[in-house]
Amino acid sequence: MLAKKKWTGSMRWRIVLIYFLLVFIALTIVSVFIVNQLEAYQLNSTRDNLTKTVNDTGMLTSFAEYDNLMEHQAEIQKSIDDGWDRSFREELSIVDKDLIVVASTIDNIIGQSAGRAGLEVGIITGALGGNKMEEKDGVITGNIPVKNLAYPIGEGDDVTGVVYIRADLDSIYDFLGQAKSIFVRAMVLALLVTVVLGFLIARSITVPINDVTEKAERMSQGDFSQEVSVKSDDEIGRLAEMFNLLREKLDFTLSEISNEKSKLETILKYMADGLIAIDLEGTIIHANPAALAMLNLRPEDVESKNYQEILGNKKNLELDTIKENCLQEGGQDIFDHGNSIFAIRYDRFKDEDDEDVGIIMIIQDITERQKLENMQTDFVANVSHELKTPLTTIKSYTETLLDGALEDAEISRNFLSIVDSEADRMNRLVKDLLQLSRIDHQQEKWHMKESNLISLLKLTVTKVEMTARQKQQHLNCLFDPESRVMVMIDKDRIEQVILNILSNSIKYTNEGGRIDIDVVEKDGLARIIVADNGIGMAESEIPRIFERFYRVDRARSRAMGGTGLGLAIAKQIVEEHGGTIEIESQEGKGTKAFISLPLAVRRGISNIE
Numbered sequence: 001m002l003a004k005k006k007w008t009g010s011m012r013w014r015i016v017l018i019y020f021l022l023v024f025i026a027l028t029i030v031s032v033f034i035v036n037q038l039e040a041y042q043l044n045s046t047r048d049n050l051t052k053t054v055n056d057t058g059m060l061t062s063f064a065e066y067d068n069l070m071e072h073q074a075e076i077q078k079s080i081d082d083g084w085d086r087s088f089r090e091e092l093s094i095v096d097k098d099l100i101v102v103a104s105t106i107d108n109i110i111g112q113s114a115g116r117a118g119l120e121v122g123i124i125t126g127a128l129g130g131n132k133m134e135e136k137d138g139v140i141t142g143n144i145p146v147k148n149l150a151y152p153i154g155e156g157d158d159v160t161g162v163v164y165i166r167a168d169l170d171s172i173y174d175f176l177g178q179a180k181s182i183f184v185r186a187m188v189l190a191l192l193v194t195v196v197l198g199f200l201i202a203r204s205i206t207v208p209i210n211d212v213t214e215k216a217e218r219m220s221q222g223d224f225s226q227e228v229s230v231k232s233d234d235e236i237g238r239l240a241e242m243f244n245l246l247r248e249k250l251d252f253t254l255s256e257i258s259n260e261k262s263k264l265e266t267i268l269k270y271m272a273d274g275l276i277a278i279d280l281e282g283t284i285i286h287a288n289p290a291a292l293a294m295l296n297l298r299p300e301d302v303e304s305k306n307y308q309e310i311l312g313n314k315k316n317l318e319l320d321t322i323k324e325n326c327l328q329e330g331g332q333d334i335f336d337h338g339n340s341i342f343a344i345r346y347d348r349f350k351d352e353d354d355e356d357v358g359i360i361m362i363i364q365d366i367t368e369r370q371k372l373e374n375m376q377t378d379f380v381a382n383v384s385h386e387l388k389t390p391l392t393t394i395k396s397y398t399e400t401l402l403d404g405a406l407e408d409a410e411i412s413r414n415f416l417s418i419v420d421s422e423a424d425r426m427n428r429l430v431k432d433l434l435q436l437s438r439i440d441h442q443q444e445k446w447h448m449k450e451s452n453l454i455s456l457l458k459l460t461v462t463k464v465e466m467t468a469r470q471k472q473q474h475l476n477c478l479f480d481p482e483s484r485v486m487v488m489i490d491k492d493r494i495e496q497v498i499l500n501i502l503s504n505s506i507k508y509t510n511e512g513g514r515i516d517i518d519v520v521e522k523d524g525l526a527r528i529i530v531a532d533n534g535i536g537m538a539e540s541e542i543p544r545i546f547e548r549f550y551r552v553d554r555a556r557s558r559a560m561g562g563t564g565l566g567l568a569i570a571k572q573i574v575e576e577h578g579g580t581i582e583i584e585s586q587e588g589k590g591t592k593a594f595i596s597l598p599l600a601v602r603r604g605i606s607n608i609e
């Protein structure tokens with residue numbers, strides 16, 4: 001909520017105060033002016049009235065006939081008493097040249113000097129000097145305001161005295177006092193009305209402004225549902241209108257930004273490539289889940305860490321180097337981490353002012369690709385090599401034959417049988433390669449049938465019996481020859497697998513060795529076990545012997561007629577059947593091969609072979 005401000009600070013009160021002061025000042029000026037004017041008017045009219053009365057009575061002219069006023073005191077007093085109504089609030093006195101009061105409406109000052117009688121001597125002498133009228137306001141005993149007037153009797157050097165009038169201004173000042181108090185009351189009333197009106201006007205201005213302010217505040221807290229109701233057509237109405245427009249635009253822009261953000265977040269979250277964003281100091285500001293998974297890290301491991309710390313201080317990825325590369329078109333490189341190889345691409349990103357802010361790095365795990373590429377080049381090299389060796393042999397024997405050896409029947413026979421066996425070897429190799437390619441491209445046709453594994457094993461054993469016998473090896477069938485172990489297989493292909501395993505055991509077991517063959521059923525699987533006590537192999541070799549062309553002892557295997565494709569093909573075939581093939585071996589002690597195949601779901605025995 002808005003913090004409560006001091007009331008004097010609020011606009012409403014300021015407007016009221018200004019309004020109040022303006023009206024107060026205006027009214028004060030008007031009142032003072034009017035009162036002053038009134039006062040002047042009243043005083044002037046008093047003077048004018050008196051002057052007129054004095055002239056009307058004809059005193060000035062009739063008294064001017066007397067050379068010495070004192071001598072005609074009685075006539076003068078009489079004419080005053082007759083001509084001047086004593087009920088007038090004005091006192092009238094006649095003063096002669098010697099400043100003695102000759103006659104007066106106030107009896108007790110007659111015969112006194114003007115000064116003693118309390119008259120304004122100044123204006124009397126002024127009038128005696130020939131001035132047409134002398135005037136002076138003053139205050140007499142009892143705090144009564146008065147106007148003193150003096151008119152000369154006679155003209156120029158013949159002025160014989162002065163008609164002196166003292167008018168009581170009390171009633172005028174009373175009137176002025178009342179006028180003032182009316183003004184003050186009117187002013188108080190006007191100011192009260194002003195305050196109320198000012199308050200209402202200020203309210204009509206500040207309420208919509210407060211509304212806008214309050215809504216802007218809520219907007220700043222993320223609530224964009226606020227709409228200011230536009231009530232007027234003035235500046236505040238336009239402010240409210242603009243506010244609403246601003247709110248709409250902001251709402252729209254913000255929701256667009258947040259959409260973009262969530263889109264970006266989703267992309268980052270689910271993208272397969274790793275993404276790491278760093279600032280210009282090299283500190284990680286973001287790493288997406290793929291990047292963390294690739295580098296085997298948890299989110300807290302990378303928080304505010306330097307990227308080099310995480311990647312393992314790679315020489316080729318130093319901050320200066322990558323910054324320099326970013327100046328052109330970004331860069332790319334390869335680095336290894338753990339057992340994996342990664343390709344990295346990076347480029348800088350900028351802020352809205354086109355200033356560099358940091359660097360984005362995209363990481364791809366290319367271990368598999370690299371392996372595949374290696375395998376492909378190896379494969380081509382291996383194939384060429386395997387084909388070239390028999391070809392060279394064939395070529396050299398045929399050349400020798402053509403060079404004359406053909407004459408000797410026995411040599412010819414010997415040589416031709418070598419050529420024949422090398423051709424067989426090439427044939428076998430090409431056949432194997434074709435089969436691998438067919439399996440690779442899913443073009444191999446599988447003739448799946450429910451078959452008895454025992455009969456297949458017996459048949460296969462018969463096929464290798466001769467070879468084993470030649471090496472004085474014992475082939476022991478440990479399984480019950482009468483039993484049935486039903487599996488769903490392509491018989492020819494599985495026979496090929498078993499033949500390869502058996503012939504490997506025969507090949508890599510010395511003369512007089514022993515080969516045990518067994519079948520067990522377990523967990524829905526039929527497991528063929530072929531165990532020999534032959535030369536075996538180091539444990540480290542085992543994962544590799546399923547690779548194409550891989551042979552532990554290349555020369556020995558070649559001499560035995562092997563190409564190194566047997567186990568690779570066997571593995572593919574077994575896996576196509578949903579089974580597995582495993583090898584356990586100990587160097588010099590012997591080897592155990594396990595072929596597991598899923599048992600067939602029994603469906604009666606009518607079509608069992």
Ligand code: ATP
Binds near residue numbers: 565
């Ligand atoms: P091919 O089977 O194509 O005629 P090969 O027998 O040499 O040739 P694989 O069957 O794929 O090839 O076997 C790969 C390698 O594994 C062999 O060269 C051999 O070194 C090793 N190996 C396989 N079986 C045994 C075994 N029972 N005892 C010892 N070594 C074996």
Ligand code: MG
Binds near residue numbers: 500501566567
């Ligand atoms: Mg083999």
